[in-house]
Amino acid sequence: MFRQLIPFERAKQIILENIPSEPAKTENIPIYKAYNRVLAEDIIAPFDVPSFNRSIVDGYAVRAEDTFGAEEEKPVKLTLVGRINVGETPKLTINSMETAEIATGAALPKGANAVVMVEYTSREGDEVAIYRPVVKGENVMKAGDDIKSREKILEKGEILVPRKIGVLAALGFTNVKVYSQPKIAIISTGPEIVEPGKPLPLGKVYDVNSYTLSAAVQELGAIPLNMGIIPDEEKE
Template identity: 55%
Template sequence: MFRRLLTLEEAKQTIQKYFEAKPLGVEEIPLLDAFSRVLAENVIAEIDIPPFNRSTVDGYAVKAEDTFGADENKPVKLKLCGTVNVGEKPKVKVERGTAAEIMTGAPIPEGADAVVMFEDTERKNGEVYVYTAVARDENVMKAGSDIKRGETVARQGQLLTSREIGAIAAVGRAKVKAYTVPKVAILSTGAEITEPGKLLAPGKIYDINAYSLSAAVQESGGKPVYLGVFPDDAAELEKALKKALASADIVVSSGGVSVGPKDVMPTTLSRLGKPGVIVCGIAVKPGKPTTVAVVDGKPVFALPGHPTSAMLIFHLLVRPVIERMTGRIP
């Protein structure tokens, strides 16, 4: 039979007593690999975004005051002084009475303070006829209007999504510091378990838990390490658990935790290292047979074999540990 059943809260407190779930470390990674990672630094913009005043339309860069009074019946005539293309430094200067052709996204040339859209102009013989007046800064995006230099673009502890990654790329960062992803060894036990993809023999069932738990580990921010299916044999199980502990930061198994003659997980765990089994049965349903051990500083969660029970206990006990180790929750 089980030892005294712990309440769920007592089980959580016991796990916290013997294992402090915290980030394993920090590593610098390429920004392209940073999706779904947790940022381990504040990212501060070192430049304005955009870094220069830019045109938001195709048209002509002008001095706004030169267009005052222009209308359909009385256009203002300006001399074309050059062209400003996207991606290049302007080579022209807009003086009084002149206009420079400009493309969307191109830098505003010296002397200009507004842009007239092509639709409101007509070009004849090197001169531009403006049919609509523009105000100062009209059709101009000012430097720093998206992100100002010195502004915090992303904060430590943030989960990096496409939004944060785009903002970080905008300020020129190609790498970021992120918390190390914990490795979680996944193994299933039971003579009746068969890996998906293999022929299902009479009396056998396919392994649901290893696949659903691996996906749940990824959802939590961890990296699953699938080790396979093992029989309810103490020696084989001990060997598998030692391999799991050597290759991962957390071990999650399913099956072999009840009180039947083939349920050898608790006794096997007790032989692996100190302090050993710290939880052996929880007063929850489903999930009562859950066993938790800490072996030489690494937690081992032995979940029930029933898929519903395994997933319930994973989300109640294992997921918070993984999320603390990834930095997703403090």
């Protein structure tokens, strides 16, 4: 029988006193393997996200000032000079009283500063009628609206959850510096404990704790080391 027990807080103190405050080893790993790992460095955005002004609706890229005064009964008519698809680099420029058809997510062309939703327009040949005015920046996501260049987006010591891994991907990172995973030894004690899968004699029980603790260790991002079952008595 146990004759002397260490209080829980004392046992916890002993463990913490023997654990380094910061892991000594780091490693660079692919971001697709970085789930639940701990960052070993700050992450600074190398560029704006998005890196360009882009439309958030399907419609027409315009100079906002050209649409002022547009009404249902008295639309402003602009000359269509092209189309910009998502993923393309615009090669055209929007001059006074001109417009270009633009898809959601596409880059805003030079000269344009707003987008009119397609629902508030009509088109006949190369002429586009605008039935509702827009202001500068309307229906446009500006460069850096999500993340600004040189902004600290993740801090050393953060756990990499899916959302944060997505941020790394958005910034073009393929690898990330993380702390090496600590290894945690797990020992089950007691003469009554039997390894699961083996015959279970009367008076014995299967080892539950080592498997439960192993899963808990993995959940916390560490590597469990199952050291097996040992007797209660030190001399054994």
